[in-house]
Amino acid sequence: MAELVLNFVSPIIEIAVPKAISFSAAQISTAWGLEKELGELAQKLTMIQGLLQDAEKRQESDPAIRNWLQRLTDVADDAVDVLGEYEYEVLKHKVQTQGRKMKQVHTFFGVFNRTAFRLSMADKIRKINKTLDEINNQGVLYLSIRFSDQCHSTAGARQYPETDPIPDCSKFVGRHNDVLEIVKKLDNIRSQHILSGISIVGFGGIGKTTLAKSICSMVKEQKLYDLVAWVCVSEEFDEKIILGDMLEYLGSSVGRKNNIGALIQELGQKLEDRKFLLVLDDVWNEDRGKWDSFNSRLLKILKTSGNSILVTTRSDKVASIMEALPMQKHDMVKLSDHECWLIIEDIVLRSSTETSIPLDLEGIGQEIAKKCGGLPLVASVIGGALSREMKTDKWQEILDDKAWILQDENKKILSILKMSFDRLPSSLKKCFSYCSIFPKDAVIFIDDLIQLWVAQGFVHKSNESLVETEDIGNEYFKELLSNSFFQDIEWDLYGNIESCKMHDLVHDL
Numbered sequence: 284m285a286e287l288v289l290n291f292v293s294p295i296i297e298i299a300v301p302k303a304i305s306f307s308a309a310q311i312s313t314a315w316g317l318e319k320e321l322g323e324l325a326q327k328l329t330m331i332q333g334l335l336q337d338a339e340k341r342q343e344s345d346p347a348i349r350n351w352l353q354r355l356t357d358v359a360d361d362a363v364d365v366l367g368e369y370e371y372e373v374l375k376h377k378v379q380t381q382g383r384k385m386k387q388v389h390t391f392f393g394v395f396n397r398t399a400f401r402l403s404m405a406d407k408i409r410k411i412n413k414t415l416d417e418i419n420n421q422g423v424l425y426l427s428i429r430f431s432d433q434c435h436s437t438a439g440a441r442q443y444p445e446t447d448p449i450p451d452c453s454k455f456v457g458r459h460n461d462v463l464e465i466v467k468k469l470d471n472i473r474s475q476h477i478l479s480g481i482s483i484v485g486f487g488g489i490g491k492t493t494l495a496k497s498i499c500s501m502v503k504e505q506k507l508y509d510l511v512a513w514v515c516v517s518e519e520f521d522e523k524i525i526l527g528d529m530l531e532y533l534g535s536s537v538g539r540k541n542n543i544g545a546l547i548q549e550l551g552q553k554l555e556d557r558k559f560l561l562v563l564d565d566v567w568n569e570d571r572g573k574w575d576s577f578n579s580r581l582l583k584i585l586k587t588s589g590n591s592i593l594v595t596t597r598s599d600k601v602a603s604i605m606e607a608l609p610m611q612k613h614d615m616v617k618l619s620d621h622e623c624w625l626i627i628e629d630i631v632l633r634s635s636t637e638t639s640i641p642l643d644l645e646g647i648g649q650e651i652a653k654k655c656g657g658l659p660l661v662a663s664v665i666g667g668a669l670s671r672e673m674k675t676d677k678w679q680e681i682l683d684d685k686a687w688i689l690q691d692e693n694k695k696i697l698s699i700l701k702m703s704f705d706r707l708p709s710s711l712k713k714c715f716s717y718c719s720i721f722p723k724d725a726v727i728f729i730d731d732l733i734q735l736w737v738a739q740g741f742v743h744k745s746n747e748s749l750v751e752t753e754d755i756g757n758e759y760f761k762e763l764l765s766n767s768f769f770q771d772i773e774w775d776l777y778g779n780i781e782s783c784k785m786h787d788l789v790h791d792l
Contacts, residue, residue, distance in 0.1 A: 617657020
């Protein structure tokens with residue numbers, strides 16, 4: 284039965300790809316405003332074809348890959364159905380345009396119906412494209428399915444980089460030793476217990492999440508665990524949400540499993556005889572009862588030793604509560620002034636054609652680095668502000684700003700972030716302020732965000748400009764990104780930025 288999954292999905296995609304390519308190039312698709320969605324559909328289906336060869340070899344021995352293929356089959360069926368619906372509408376339009384003797388009222392309703400159809404079709408294709416991206420990312424990043432050489436030849440001349448949202452440890456300023464130390468501790472204590480772990484504790488903006496991602500990258504490289512799951516917990520500690528997020532991260536669909544018992548049962552099947560690392564990011568819960576309940580549920584379904592939890596938190600109390608398990612605490616220390624300068628220098632040079640910062644600016648910049656308090660978030664945001672204004676007087680203004688003199692650590696950080704925000708152009712201020720509609724820790728999809736900016740009238744172009752408003756919106760996003768107002772960037776398999784998050788301190792602005 285396992286062999287049938289691939290046998291069905293390959294011909295389905297083989298039908299869908301040429302149709303999507305043909306339709307995206309058709310003149311009527313341009314007239315109806317659907318060429319972009321159809322082109323992306325063709326591109327994503329073509330790329331996913333390249334994963335099938337490796338999946339075919341491994342599906343018999345790996346149930347997770349069989350499930351992945353089944354999910355792919357379902358969305359490929361949806362794509363064929365949508366393309367068939369589109370083809371029918373195109374044929375109907377051709378028949379109608381041949382009969383020019385229709386009454387004017389029919390023409391009016393024909394235009395109205397086509398507009399409704401176009402909006403509906405665009406929405407359907409976007410949803411399919413989004414699901415295909417998720418399937419692609421799951422296959423490459425978490426199931427380690429690899430592209431065949433055939434894929435690269437059929438996808439065209441452009442080479443799409445395989446990107447990983449987890450940062451390169453070598454580019455992680457001042458934290459490489461932390462990564463090595465924590466990975467070593469995890470490996471040492473996990474063999475002695477069914478469930479153990481480490482709490483990473485530190486100020487907001489000190490880099491706990493980035494450190495945890497670098498740790499995940501290293502344990503994946505060293506293959507210390509069979510599975511790694513990442514859950515952003517934030518201020519609400521809800522067992523059901525955490526368990527559901529774990530399953531979704533591991534490639535399962537929660538579906539209608541609306542009770543904890545069903546979630547636990549499926550999670551038990553997923554984790555059976557597998558060693559896993561669970562990352563609980565940005566934990567605030569100081570209720571020992573909730574922790575004990577969550578830990579006891581995990582312990583009931585775990586059958587082998589060697590499983591770990593990695594917690595990031597600002598709270599020492601959270602770390603002490605977690606000591607009910609065999610947990611160790613890792614206190615993050617602040618970066619040195621020199622390390623803060625390295626971050627600032629890197630961000631400034633990324634936005635410049637120069638290979639080094641002029642000496643007059645470097646002296647001021649190093650003084651600014653001393654005021655960053657050892658926090659990489661502050662150094663990153665200030666680096667963005669400095670990169671926009673490469674003049675001595677502007678850098679001196681930032682150095683002399685009153686935001687640095689506040690004594691309260693949290694108020695000082697917010698004041699510094701606001702200083703950087705205040706120096707943005709008004710157009711970018713409006714766009715960034717609008718992002719507060721998203722909850723903290725929410726994943727923000729870039730295409731959706733830009734469409735919202737356009738709809739709100741935040742993105743303008745001159746009458747003479749040939750650039751589309753969406754392209755201008757994309758430049759706005761890149762500008763905010765270069766100023767470190769967004770983080771946790773995720774790329775799709777084509778090298779495009781797909782989603783991001785806002786740091787909770789930045790969100791508080």
